Amino acid sequence: MSTVAEIKAAISRLSLEERAEVARCLHEWEEDAWDRQMQRDLAAGRLDRLLAKVDADIEAGKLRDLP
Numbered sequence: 001m002s003t004v005a006e007i008k009a010a011i012s013r014l015s016l017e018e019r020a021e022v023a024r025c026l027h028e029w030e031e032d033a034w035d036r037q038m039q040r041d042l043a044a045g046r047l048d049r050l051l052a053k054v055d056a057d058i059e060a061g062k063l064r065d066l067p
Contacts, residue, residue, distance in 0.1 A: 011022060041047055
């Protein structure tokens with residue numbers, strides 16, 4: 001399969017169980033890519049200011065529980 005349209009057509013012919021398997025696979029790929037990007041951003045220092053602000057908010061007692 002070489003196009004998105006072909007892939008979508010093929011997925012529409014899958015059983016619910018097979019669609020769930022494809023969805024799990026796609027989700028894992030997305031998570032892996034996101035994790036790698038986060039690692040690159042951390043290593044490059046792109047999150048340093050954000051992490052410093054979080055630390056300062058924690059020290060200042062500005063945290064609250066989620067509903």
